[in-house]
Amino acid sequence: MSHAISPLASPFPALPAIAGATPRVARARYKEWDRCDLTYVELDENTAVAGVFTRNICCSSEVELGRLNVKQGRARALIVNAGNSNAFTGYRGREAVEQIMDQVAAHLGCAREQVFVSSTGVIGVPLPKDKAKEGVDNALTAAPCSWEDAANTIGTTDTFAKGATATAIVGGQTVTFSAIIKGSGMIAPDMATMLGYIFTDAAINPAYLQELLTKAANETFNCITVDSDTSTSDTVLAFATGRAGNTIINCEGCEGADAFAAALSDVCRQLAHLVVKDGEGAQKFIAVSVTGAVSDESARKIGMAIANSPLVKTAIAGEDANWGRIVMAVGKAGEPADRDKLSIGFGGVWQAKDGQPLPDYDEAPVAAHLKGQEISIEVDIGLGEGRATVWTCDLTHGYISINADYRS
Amino acid sequence: MSHAISPLASPFPALPAIAGATPRVARARYKEWDRCDLTYVELDENTAVAGVFTRNICCSSEVELGRLNVKQGRARALIVNAGNSNAFTGYRGREAVEQIMDQVAAHLGCAREQVFVSSTGVIGVPLPKDKAKEGVDNALTAAPCSWEDAANTIGTTDTFAKGATATAIVGGQTVTFSAIIKGSGMIAPDMATMLGYIFTDAAINPAYLQELLTKAANETFNCITVDSDTSTSDTVLAFATGRAGNTIINCEGCEGADAFAAALSDVCRQLAHLVVKDGEGAQKFIAVSVTGAVSDESARKIGMAIANSPLVKTAIAGEDANWGRIVMAVGKAGEPADRDKLSIGFGGVWQAKDGQPLPDYDEAPVAAHLKGQEISIEVDIGLGEGRATVWTCDLTHGYISINADYRS
Numbered sequence: 001m002s003h004a005i006s007p008l009a010s011p012f013p014a015l016p017a018i019a020g021a022t023p024r025v026a027r028a029r030y031k032e033w034d035r036c037d038l039t040y041v042e043l044d045e046n047t048a049v050a051g052v053f054t055r056n057i058c059c060s061s062e063v064e065l066g067r068l069n070v071k072q073g074r075a076r077a078l079i080v081n082a083g084n085s086n087a088f089t090g091y092r093g094r095e096a097v098e099q100i101m102d103q104v105a106a107h108l109g110c111a112r113e114q115v116f117v118s119s120t121g122v123i124g125v126p127l128p129k130d131k132a133k134e135g136v137d138n139a140l141t142a143a144p145c146s147w148e149d150a151a152n153t154i155g156t157t158d159t160f161a162k163g164a165t166a167t168a169i170v171g172g173q174t175v176t177f178s179a180i181i182k183g184s185g186m187i188a189p190d191m192a193t194m195l196g197y198i199f200t201d202a203a204i205n206p207a208y209l210q211e212l213l214t215k216a217a218n219e220t221f222n223c224i225t226v227d228s229d230t231s232t233s234d235t236v237l238a239f240a241t242g243r244a245g246n247t248i249i250n251c252e253g254c255e256g257a258d259a260f261a262a263a264l265s266d267v268c269r270q271l272a273h274l275v276v277k278d279g280e281g282a283q284k285f286i287a288v289s290v291t292g293a294v295s296d297e298s299a300r301k302i303g304m305a306i307a308n309s310p311l312v313k314t315a316i317a318g319e320d321a322n323w324g325r326i327v328m329a330v331g332k333a334g335e336p337a338d339r340d341k342l343s344i345g346f347g348g349v350w351q352a353k354d355g356q357p358l359p360d361y362d363e364a365p366v367a368a369h370l371k372g373q374e375i376s377i378e379v380d381i382g383l384g385e386g387r388a389t390v391w392t393c394d395l396t397h398g399y400i401s402i403n404a405d406y407r408s
Numbered sequence: 409m410s411h412a413i414s415p416l417a418s419p420f421p422a423l424p425a426i427a428g429a430t431p432r433v434a435r436a437r438y439k440e441w442d443r444c445d446l447t448y449v450e451l452d453e454n455t456a457v458a459g460v461f462t463r464n465i466c467c468s469s470e471v472e473l474g475r476l477n478v479k480q481g482r483a484r485a486l487i488v489n490a491g492n493s494n495a496f497t498g499y500r501g502r503e504a505v506e507q508i509m510d511q512v513a514a515h516l517g518c519a520r521e522q523v524f525v526s527s528t529g530v531i532g533v534p535l536p537k538d539k540a541k542e543g544v545d546n547a548l549t550a551a552p553c554s555w556e557d558a559a560n561t562i563g564t565t566d567t568f569a570k571g572a573t574a575t576a577i578v579g580g581q582t583v584t585f586s587a588i589i590k591g592s593g594m595i596a597p598d599m600a601t602m603l604g605y606i607f608t609d610a611a612i613n614p615a616y617l618q619e620l621l622t623k624a625a626n627e628t629f630n631c632i633t634v635d636s637d638t639s640t641s642d643t644v645l646a647f648a649t650g651r652a653g654n655t656i657i658n659c660e661g662c663e664g665a666d667a668f669a670a671a672l673s674d675v676c677r678q679l680a681h682l683v684v685k686d687g688e689g690a691q692k693f694i695a696v697s698v699t700g701a702v703s704d705e706s707a708r709k710i711g712m713a714i715a716n717s718p719l720v721k722t723a724i725a726g727e728d729a730n731w732g733r734i735v736m737a738v739g740k741a742g743e744p745a746d747r748d749k750l751s752i753g754f755g756g757v758w759q760a761k762d763g764q765p766l767p768d769y770d771e772a773p774v775a776a777h778l779k780g781q782e783i784s785i786e787v788d789i790g791l792g793e794g795r796a797t798v799w800t801c802d803l804t805h806g807y808i809s810i811n812a813d814y815r816s
Contacts, residue, residue, distance in 0.1 A: 055740075056736065056739035057739045058736065058738055058739030058745065058747040058750065059739065059747070087732070087735070088732060088735050088747065088750075088760070088763060089764065090748060090762075090764040092764075122732070123732025123735060123736075124731065124732050124735075124760065124765045125765075227718045227719060310635045310718070310803075310807070310811070311635065311811055314807070314808055314811035314812040315811065317812035318812035320812075323532065324495070324530070324531030325531075327495070327496050327531060327532075328464065330466055331464035331465045331466030331467065337465055337466065339465070339466040339467070339496065340498060342466065342496075352532065354498075355496060356496070356497065356498040356500075356532075357496075357532045357533075395718075395812070396808060396812065397805055399718070399722070399808075400722055400725070400803065400804060400807075400808055401805075403718070403719060403722035403723065403726070404722040404723065404725035404726035404728075404804065
């Protein structure tokens with residue numbers, strides 16, 4: 001955590017323990033640093049697992065194996081390596097992951113497929129097997145630690161530790177979520193990746209957990225962008241230990257399913273926002289709300305075109321209500337839009353309506369809004385009922401310094 | 409031209425006069441500035457015209473009318489307004505363009521459709537009709553000027569005037585091209601747009617000129633990116649006066665068609681490179697060559713994903729041979745690629761082959777190459793015969809300063 005703490009950082013929340021999920025950390029010394037860099041979470045038998053992974057086709061072996069193994073639905077352990085992403089390392093990288101899976105499976109007496117491994121850090125250097133072996137040995141026998149320790153240990157260029165929690169009532173029973181995430185820019189300098197882990201004591205069918213996680217991810221993790229770049233290792237895993245004692249959640253409409261889904265979605269949104277708030281160089285958190293598109297997906301694409309536009313992001317950094325750049329971004333999104341039906345606002349104040357600037361537009365409240373840390377941009381396409389909100393941060397000198405100047 | 413001159417600037421070349429195309433400039437005073445900002449080029453009767461325009465669907469009235477009128481194939485005049493893009497201004501903006509077309513058409517005694525108008529500058533402010541009228545009046549009666557004067561007059565945030573020339577032998581006759589362009593970032597702060605104008609004395613059928621211009625633009629203007637943002641007003645027009653006395657070029661394979669096409673393509677490439685070299689904050693010119701893709705179009709898309717990646721562009725700014733970021737960009741391009749067949753090099757030196765870093769890779773020549781101003785990135789996908797080269801610039805503090813800090 002070499003850079004200044006993000007001005008948008010929040011304190012780490014009090015994350016409850018999750019029965020059946022025990023975190024431990026250790027030192028594998030993947031880099032020359034004096035910190036824990038290997039995280040191990042032991043999970044009770046019958047823990048359900050679901051996962052969403054990067055769409056980047058040059059993904060790491062960790063992602064390939066995770067995507068495959070999540071299908072059998074059960075997990076006994078999670079290992080996270082920080083400091084080396086093991087991406088673009090060919091068969092040697094794959095062997096290192098398989099060695100870790102075997103080592104943990106032997107310790108727990110479980111199937112290798114129930115051990116999930118993630119790695120984050122430098123690309124193109126195979127994960128050193130000897131360091132991994134020693135680190136895993138240490139972690140397997142370490143004392144249990146807090147979720148905050150685990151959140152710090154999975155971090156690389158993150159400037160603050162990130163966690164989220166929620167509860168839901170399922171059939172009269174309270175189920176609890178504790179979740180951690182790392183990420184700061186889609187890829188940080190030679191480091192990589194957003195990695196998120198959600199732990200709950202709820203009992204839930206793994207296929208249904210997967211369905212809910214995919215849906216929640218589409219509305220949260222897939223609606224954030226820092227720099228439009230997609231890591232080779234992005235991973236979010238949800239683990240449900242079943243220890244809360246609720247009647248198992250099996251499908252849509254069954255008791256507590258809605259409450260569980262809402263809490264899961266809430267946790268995902270909290271985690272996604274935290275990653276944006278630690279975006280490289282971020283000074284402002286930006287919510288882009290698009291309404292009136294021809295569909296929700298069209299609204300999301302238009303929102304992402306705005307959120308990914310360097311000119312929009314630098315305008316917000318400059319506290320400039322530059323709606324012309326938003327017009328430009330809407331027009332290049334490749335989605336249905338009509339220049340003469342487009343309306344644009346900042347902080348709830350419309351600046352342009354139906355394709356023309358409002359003659360009586362009052363700049364003062366907009367200028368005040370743009371001086372704050374939480375910025376909202378509203379865009380109405382004027383064509384339909386589709387809507388979406390996406391989140392990003394501004395583009396500042398800090399981003400350039402982190403990504404271009406760090407060698408000096 | 410308020411910013412420091414680009415370190416990649418070149419001196420304005422000696423552009424020959426083109427028989428039948430006479431430039432003049434005047435002051436319309438669209439902004440509070442002491443410079444000419446209205447350009448008028450009078451064209452001989454029967455001048456052939458072709459054009460390519462922005463794909464941004466929130467385009468200006470100038471683009472809408474130009475796209476429509478280019479179809480009749482003949483031009484008598486070009487008017488370019490600098491300082492106001494007239495984009496996103498509804499019917500009032502359209503009326504201003506039509507007024508200019510009528511005014512020039514009355515003066516020349518030609519059809520209104522033969523008057524082409526472009527505007528570049530602030531978005532969302534209708535072009536003031538009174539200023540336009542007076543500026544056009546002045547320009548119609550001004551003394552002819554040089555192409556360099558015209559290049560300076562169409563510029564907005566450009567840091568240097570940009571021109572290109574070429575010749576071709578068509579049926580024993582020399583035909584000459586003189587061309588000017590403005591652009592610096594796809595949209596500059598509150599200013600906009602790449603506008604390019606190519607003048608030749610060749611005699612050519614307008615439909616065939618359109619075919620050749622579209623093809624040349626696809627390989628040049630559509631292969632550059634500064635910041636991935638697409639202006640609402642981008643326009644390139646080619647005018648052929650027919651005064652060279654060559655046998656008219658009518659179709660592919662006819663005498664001189666290949667030579668003409670090559671010269672046109674050469675001029676387009678020169679102009680496109682000049683825009684990149686004046687990219688906002690640019691310190692380095694980057695050529696990305698992609699080979700081994702499944703098709704040329706696939707290679708172009710992969711190249712653009714690399715050229716648009718903020719992480720790749722900041723790495724080059726930092727003189728860092730960060731091939732991991734190129735792997736990432738290839739993987740997110742959405743085109744066929746195989747991690748284990750991918751090879752990446754800088755300045756002609758392969759750094760990774762077949763999905764793995766080369767163990768005996770020599771960093772010294774790559775480090776030396778990256779210290780230069782002209783950088784090449786080579787990517788071989790290893791799947792087919794598709795190839796493309798795209799051009800961009802690095803992403804520096806200068807870009808942020810120009811686009812975020814300019815209000816201070």
